[in-house]
Amino acid sequence: MGIASKLLGLVFAATGFIVLWWGMGSTDAFSFIWTFLGMFVLAMGFALLTSGRQQKEVKPPPPTVTEIRCDSCDFKEIRDFQKGDYVLKALEVNCPKCQSAMTIEGIYIVREEPEDKDRI
Secondary structure (H helix, E strand, O other), rough: OOOHHHHHHHHHHHHHHHHHHHHHHHOOOOOOHHHHHHHHHHHHHHHHHHHHOOOOOOOOOOOEEEEEOOOOOOEEEEEEEOOOOOOOOEEEEOOOOOOOEEEEEEEEOOOOOOOOOOOO
C-alpha cells in the first residue's frame, strides 16, 4: 500500500470521527444511524491506515542433532534428532565396530555462525 492509500485512510478516519461526533451529539431521529455510519467510516479509515504492514519473517527453528556413543569402545555417531530422544537413553542399535550397546550422550542445537559484513 502506498502513500495514497494512507492519505485516503487518514481522510476516512477524520470524516468518520466527525460524523460519529455529530451523530452522538444530535437529538434527531437519525442520530443512531449517523453514529453507526461514523463508526463504519472510522473503521474503514483505520483499516486503510494499518493495511500493508509487513509481518516479521518467521525463521524455522535451528536443526537439532543427537550424539550417540558406544558403551564399550570410542565410536561416536551424530544423527538428526528424532522424537523420543533423550540423554542417557539406551538404543536398540548396536555399535558397528564392536556390536556393543549404544547410548544417547547428548542432544545439541546446531547454530549458524553470524556472517560478519566487515570481513572481506
